[in-house]
């Protein structure tokens with residue numbers, strides 16, 4: 001068990017959190033959420049002892065071991081892959097080092113002998129003799145093949161390094177596992193692997209994530225950091241979000257009787273638990289989520305951006321089409337044989353295993369780069385708004401946010417422009433900030449303001465959830481689900497795609513797959529799987 005008692009943290013005058021007392025219990029997985037800058041990483045650093053709190057204490061059951069997923073991808077560059085994993089178990093690793101140092105000695109004294117035998121005993125007790133094979137099989141499970149185990153970390157590709165660091169944290173079954181945004185640099189297969197690993201993991205997990213699908217799959221509790229307070233709620237992210245929204249709505253409804261409100265909440269819990277029963281969640285975790293009760297629910301005090309896309313006019317029947325569309329460059333076939341006929345109201349998610357294929361496709365259809373073959377045609381009634389993956393060109397100026405957004409507005413009144421900034425939670429003084437100082441997330445929020453202001457009937461969005469916090473992602477996701485126009489998007493966010501797309505288009509080096517079905521069905525379809533294998537596998 002790990003607990004915090006009366007914990008406070010201040011940076012200068014700023015209080016990140018104050019008088020927080022919490023308990024984390026074995027068997028539970030805690031998903032930590034909070035706006036950008038709320039203090040999630042700081043809280044984890046205090047738990048792991050990397051940083052001191054201003055006051056209060058962190059208490060861990062004596063003898064329990066904690067492991068942390070390293071955020072620094074370069075810290076182990078000179079060290080061999082297998083050794084990097086072993087180093088995750090710090091006590092075991094230091095015994096190994098000490099032991100080796102003694103055996104290396106030339107003048108081996110009687111005292112050394114005693115010490116060595118003590119170390120050997122400790123080593124055996126920790127199952128040290130099996131540690132290398134355990135580390136190796138963990139690595140292999142993560143797709144790091146044996147030929148890589150003895151290479152230095154620096155010889156590995158970025159996505160392989162992340163997996164080794166993950167193996168390092170998971171190695172040796174720690175009692176408490178701390179992960180700060182583990183899914184950030186992982187591909188979807190590794191995320192899936194990690195979900196399954198955490199579901200089987202019996203000890204305490206504390207994990208920060210912006211990935212709602214991941215949070216829902218693994219967490220039994222939500223740790224919410226907001227307004228200087230940290231609170232634990234039972235249930236996963238969707239439960240926390242939907243139940244707290246429902247409670248908020250109930251609070252403002254003074255006509256409904258308390259008894260009816262209770263019934264409504266209970267009905268919500270019953271529906272939710274029935275869904276959990278169908279999920280892949282491990283049984284112990286499942287039971288926990290099935291035990292939710294009304295007392296676990298509190299109205300949400302969260303501020304969500306107000307995202308709403310309202311088409312100025314409805315699109316005609318011609319939306320967008322391509323014929324024999326292709327882009328080949330630098331020896332890479334990004335997409336080929338694309339004969340796309342977009343229907344009104346389609347919400348298409350574009351996917352590809354080819355790096356940048358979808359990103360290039362969006363650049364081509366937005367006239368930023370030319371295609372190498374074929375043609376495309378936009379309907380004349382289309383008013384499209386674009387969220388590029390790389391928005392840096394838009395912000396190379398020293399305009400204030402109001403001046404920046406005004407460039408894109410027909411109505412030049414400040415009050416009008418401010419409404420659109422306000423919806424993305426830029427208010428008062430904040431709207432006077434210079435756009436060159438904005439963080440990644442703030443830039444995306446500005447771009448969304450610009451898109452709303454345009455009243456588009458079609459949206460092109462390349463990785464819309466990049467840099468955004470959960471509040472913005474949730475609001476954005478809801479806006480796309482409600483949008484009456486047409487959407488063409490790419491996203492790593494499983495929940496975003498699953499909830500909004502009705503159609504999946506996949507670019508492979510040997511042709512295009514186009515299916516009208518939800519994302520989950522697409523990923524599970526045997527027919528699609530076979531086709532993908534054929535199209536990606538075929539030699540060029």
Ligand SMILES: Nc1ncnc2c1ncn2[C@@H]1O[C@H](COP(=O)(O)OP(=O)(O)O)[C@@H](O)[C@H]1O
Pocket residue numbers: 011016034035036037038039040041042043
């Ligand atoms: N050493 C520090 N000194 C002063 N401020 C800091 C320090 N470390 C982090 N902060 C600030 O504390 C806030 C919380 O940071 P962090 O815990 O990284 O947020 P999160 O992980 O929730 O996005 C941020 O505003 C950050 O700029």
Ligand SMILES: [Mg+2]
Pocket residue numbers: 040041042
């Ligand atoms: Mg952080």
